[in-house]
Amino acid sequence: MTDFNKRIFVAGHRGMVGSAIVRQLTDKGYTNILMRTHAELDLTDQAQVRRFFAEEKPQEVYVAAAKVGGIHANNTYPAEFIYSNLMVEANVVHESWRTGVARLLFLGSSCIYPRLAAQPMSEDALLTGKLEPTNEPYAIAKIAGIKLCESYNRQYGCDFRSVMPTNLYGPGDNYHPENSHVMPAMLRRFHDAKVSEAESVVIWGTGSPKREFLYVDDMAAACVHVMDLPRERYAEHTTVTTSHLNVGTGEDLSILELAHLVAEVVGYQGKIRCDTSKPDGTPRKLLDVSRIHQLGWRAQVTLREGIQRAYEDFCSEQLVAT
Numbered sequence: 001m002t003d004f005n006k007r008i009f010v011a012g013h014r015g016m017v018g019s020a021i022v023r024q025l026t027d028k029g030y031t032n033i034l035m036r037t038h039a040e041l042d043l044t045d046q047a048q049v050r051r052f053f054a055e056e057k058p059q060e061v062y063v064a065a066a067k068v069g070g071i072h073a074n075n076t077y078p079a080e081f082i083y084s085n086l087m088v089e090a091n092v093v094h095e096s097w098r099t100g101v102a103r104l105l106f107l108g109s110s111c112i113y114p115r116l117a118a119q120p121m122s123e124d125a126l127l128t129g130k131l132e133p134t135n136e137p138y139a140i141a142k143i144a145g146i147k148l149c150e151s152y153n154r155q156y157g158c159d160f161r162s163v164m165p166t167n168l169y170g171p172g173d174n175y176h177p178e179n180s181h182v183m184p185a186m187l188r189r190f191h192d193a194k195v196s197e198a199e200s201v202v203i204w205g206t207g208s209p210k211r212e213f214l215y216v217d218d219m220a221a222a223c224v225h226v227m228d229l230p231r232e233r234y235a236e237h238t239t240v241t242t243s244h245l246n247v248g249t250g251e252d253l254s255i256l257e258l259a260h261l262v263a264e265v266v267g268y269q270g271k272i273r274c275d276t277s278k279p280d281g282t283p284r285k286l287l288d289v290s291r292i293h294q295l296g297w298r299a300q301v302t303l304r305e306g307i308q309r310a311y312e313d314f315c316s317e318q319l320v321a322t
Contacts, residue, residue, distance in 0.1 A: 002029075009034040009058035011043060011092055012065030016172040017107060017165075020220035021062050028224065034058055044087035053095040061096050061104040062223060063089060063145070067138075068109075068174075068181075074135040085141035093148045097156055104160040105227045106149050108142040108244060110212075110285050111135050112164060120250065120288040123164075123242050132282045150243050159231055163223060166248035166287050170216035170306060171313040183213060186259060187307075187314050190266040200271040201263070204278035207256030212248050212286050215306035218299045222247045225297045237291045248287040249299045265307045 008025060012018035013035040025033055034056055042048050043065050067084040074081055089106065096104045113121045114129030126146070131139045149160035169183035180188070186203070193201045226234070226245060238245065253261075259272050301309075 004029045005032050006030070006059045007032050007034060007057065008060045008062070009056065010062045010064060011088070012063075014038075015064060015066070015068075016170060016174070016216050017168060017219060017223075018062070018064035019172045020170065020216045021064055021223055023217065024220040024224050043091055044084055046087075046091050049091040049095050050098075053099045053101075057099060058096075059102050060227065061092065061101050062227070063092050063104065063106045064223075065092075066107070073180075074138055078137040081135075082137035082141050085138065086144055089141070089145040089148055093145070093152060093160065096160070097152050097158055102159065103227060104149070104158070105223055106145050106160065106162040107223070108146055108162055108164040109139070110164055110166045110246070110248070110287055111139040111282075112143050112146070113285070115282050119284050120286040121246070122288040123238075123244055123246055123291065126242065126244075134279060134281055146244050150241060153243065154240060161226060161234060162244035163226055163247050163292075164244050164287070165219050165222075166212040166214050166246075166285070168214055168216050168219055170310050172216070173310065173313070175314055175317065182211065182255065182258070183262075183307075183310065184314070186262045187266065187311055190259075190263050190268045191311070191314065191318075193270060194266055194268040198270055200273050201259070201268065202273050202275050203255060203259050204275055205255065205280035206276050207259065207274045208254055209280045209282065210252045210254050210284045210286065211258065212250075212252040213258075213303055213306070214248050214299060215301035215309070218301050219247060221300075222292065222297050226292070226295070229295060233295065237295055245292050245295070246287040246289050247292055247297075248289050249303075250287065250289045250293075251303075252284070252286045253303075261304065262307060265304065265311055 013022050065088050113125045115132040117125040146162045149162050152158040173184040174180045175184045175188045
């Protein structure tokens with residue numbers, strides 16, 4: 001029988017993924033969701049995290065708090081990316097063990113896999129090759145998070161799980177013109193071009209790299225699905241040293257194809273140009289999602305539908321800002 005009153009801590013509830021997890025939990029009927037802003041609880045501060053866990057005693061924890069960004073942000077702030085993410089996950093995982101949290105879910109990223117990993121990338125590809133240099137500090141922090149969970153499971157018998165999402169987008173995304181990921185950056189760029197009636201829009205790189213995209217509410221549904229699986233069922237599809245699950249659609253498209261799709265949704269009719277002086281990043285990042293499919297979860301929102309929803313969110317944010 002499901003306990004809808006159990007104490008669930010969503011770390012990073014104001015972020016795109018964290019807020020989607022809160023929506024998903026609320027829709028399912030959970031009523032005791034613990035949330036703290038950064039001002040109320042700095043997750044990089046061990047003393048604050050220890051005090052919070054000791055006082056609130058959560059039974060389940062979703063680690064959705066992270067410092068994230070696109071190629072430009074990762075290249076510009078590597079120290080911030082590796083430090084912040086390492087500290088958050090170390091503090092939250094350790095205090096979850098200390099206070100007897102029954103179950104924890106750590107959210108990683110598909111950038112954990114080698115730059116030239118065989119496609120689609122299976123969970124077994126982890127640590128089999130060199131990472132993409134442009135986001136290596138972030139990726140190393142996320143790999144450390146997976147290994148933290150595995151290590152606490154092995155040594156202490158914890159039930160700490162990990163999911164590796166593909167590129168996420170949707171309501172609550174960061175639309176900063178320089179520090180955002182490719183999807184929100186494109187939405188903003190094409191919207192601004194439509195409003196200003198610009199003749200062309202420039203996208204970074206050659207446009208040939210292929211990417212997979214997952215709507216954030218699909219990701220949230222996957223998180224809750226994985227968290228709610230019986231321990232034995234989760235263990236059937238993972239191993240002691242490959243304990244994470246990929247989460248994605250299993251389909252990808254080129255950056256140039258994405259640009260044309262975003263332009264179509266936004267209603268921009270000008271030209272699209274590629275700036276080949278800018279980095280492409282990893283050539284392809286497609287996840288093998290067969291394991292999570294076997295566990296009963298599949299993405300529901302199509303890419304076009306998701307982009308339309310994301311654009312509506314962006315427009316509403318623009319109205320609030322003005």
